[in-house]
Amino acid sequence: MLKAIADERNRLNIRQEVSGIGCFKDDRIVFWTWMFSTYFMEKFAPRQDDMLFYVRRKLACVSADNTEGKKVEVEVYRRDSKKLPGLGDPDIDWEESVYLNLILQKLDYVVTCAVCTRSDAGDIHIHKKKCQEVFASPSKHAMDSKGEESKMSYPNIFFMIDNFEEVFSDMTVGEGEMVCVELVASDKSNTFQGVIFQGSIRYEALKKFTVTEERRN
Template sequence: MLKAIADERHRLNIRQELSGLGCFKDDRIVFWTWMFSTYFMEKWAPRQDDMLFYVRRKLSYVGADSTEGKKVEVEVYRRDSKKLPGLGDPDIDWEESVYLNLILQKLDYVVTCAVCTRSDAGDIHIHKKKSQQVFASPSKHPMDSKGEESKMSYPNIFFMIDNFEEVFSDMTVGEGEMVCVELVASDKSTTFQGNSCEVCEEKNMEFEVS
């Protein structure tokens, strides 16, 4: 799947360099609807999740200068729903929908929190660390309330840790110490892996978790 996306981007770049023009919209819709159908609706669809996520861009206003504003929404359906948007629906951003479903369904995520110190030479020494599997979500729970209500956060993706206090209760930070947080994403076959690391050097900090 990732190779097909890379090949499509390469094809687009070559076409733009040769002609100075982009691909026709219909041409791009054909590719991205094929990707969506093949990898999320048919034989390559994840078996553990029957949800489909669609990124819809609705016209929200037309300004005095004739510029159009688009409102972005994420719609969620079960794969066997009778209300699924039709493939090629012009209001669906099919490329974004492919990316969103890839992030939510095709990758595994592990977050690692570590208490560290930094030496005078700049090297980081880990004193304690814990890892926890997390799941990507296009919505989040408000941190200022205890309710179950969630708010759509797309295009920001959140990784919730529902049992944060239980898992990381003994991860205390002392004077001169810092917390490093690493998120590792890998595909189901572990042939691809990427990571993001954040270092927090302040003792008093907040994590957006629930």
């Protein structure tokens, strides 16, 4: 699947270099609808998830200078639904839909949280760490409340840990330490891996933020 996408991009780049123009819109729709149908609707589609995600771009408004604005929505259907958008529907961004389903269904994600210290030489020493499988989502839950209502966040993708307190309850950080987080993505066969996020925060900064939030409340 990834090779087919890479080949399509190379084909488009070569055509632009040679002729100065890209592929016709209909030509690109044929490729991306074929990708969507083949890898998410037919024999290569994962059996463990029967949901399909469509990125729809609707005309939202026309400004004073006649510039059209597009409103982006994500529609979710079961694979056997009779309401599925037709392949080639011009309002569906088929390339984006392929990418979104690829991110949500074809990759596995593991987040690692560690308590570390940094030596004077700059070396990182890990004192405790835990790994947890997480799932990509085009929506998010509010972090400041216990409500179950979710809001669409696309094009931002969130990786929620619903049982965070249970998993990381014994991960304590003290003075001179820092919390490091790493998110790794891999394909289902674990043929390749890639780090898609790395970050860290020192105890002092975390404490300062906590005190500020307590004062606000």
